[in-house]
Amino acid sequence: MAKSYLFNVITSKQRRxxxxxxxxxxxxxxxxASNINLMGDQRPSSLIIEGALVDLDSLNKPQPLEDKxxxxxxxxxxxxxxxxxxxxxxxxxxxxxxxEKRARLDAEKREQERLAAEKREQERLAAEKREQERLAAExxxxERLAAELRRKQLQREAELSAALAAEEEQFAAVNAGDQxxxxxxxxxxxxxxxxxxxxxxxxxKCEVSVSILPSGDVVNVRTNECNxxxxxxxxxxxxxxxxxxxxxxDNSAVFDRNLRFIFNPQQ
Numbered sequence: 268m269a270k271s272y273l274f275n276v277i278t279s280k281q282r283r284x285x286x287x288x289x290x291x292x293x294x295x296x297x298x299x300a301s302n303i304n305l306m307g308d309q310r311p312s313s314l315i316i317e318g319a320l321v322d323l324d325s326l327n328k329p330q331p332l333e334d335k336x337x338x339x340x341x342x343x344x345x346x347x348x349x350x351x352x353x354x355x356x357x358x359x360x361x362x363x364x365x366x367e368k369r370a371r372l373d374a375e376k377r378e379q380e381r382l383a384a385e386k387r388e389q390e391r392l393a394a395e396k397r398e399q400e401r402l403a404a405e406x407x408x409x410e411r412l413a414a415e416l417r418r419k420q421l422q423r424e425a426e427l428s429a430a431l432a433a434e435e436e437q438f439a440a441v442n443a444g445d446q447x448x449x450x451x452x453x454x455x456x457x458x459x460x461x462x463x464x465x466x467x468x469x470x471x472k473c474e475v476s477v478s479i480l481p482s483g484d485v486v487n488v489r490t491n492e493c494n495x496x497x498x499x500x501x502x503x504x505x506x507x508x509x510x511x512x513x514x515x516x517d518n519s520a521v522f523d524r525n526l527r528f529i530f531n532p533q534q
Contacts, residue, residue: 467496
């Protein structure tokens, strides 16, 4: 705007001589027209046209008042230009400030988002760690309970085994006594049916195996280790057959179909 106005002022300076010249000619033309009207129908005695030489250099010289006006216009145009420049600079500064503000806000927003993401990640990791610790604690508790259960089970098994062993030992002791009494009864009955051969030694001692039924009836008999001859062996086997049915034990738990006893008639 200021540039356009200054262009118009400069153009006016260049046209000043032409304007002054045109103005003078117009003034002369008006004066001549006035003289014609005043004369009316009178015939002019003579027409005198006076000319004046106009010095173009003198027309180019600005008048003091015009110079003042031109200077004021130029100063005004400069002030308006400066105002426009300052306004443009102010707008550019505002735009820079606005851009810096937006950049700062964007940076702050990104930083907040980064911090929030870090916080979420830390919370997630902390939650995973707590969950892992909880699972590890549960696993340790399960293992402890399982170990305690195994220890108690082993303890119960040991106690049960000890009790069973004690019972078995007691039962074996009882059975051993009952077994001994039974075999003694069998040996005594066989000895009653035994006929001692002439060849039998006085210290005859033979192990006898007898297969019997639950009724005591003898199914089979044979002598194993024996310090007597074959005649002594057959005499013992015949005595067992004649003693059938053999006596049964008072304790049925010690009954054995394959009975073994020591035949020693000296006792």
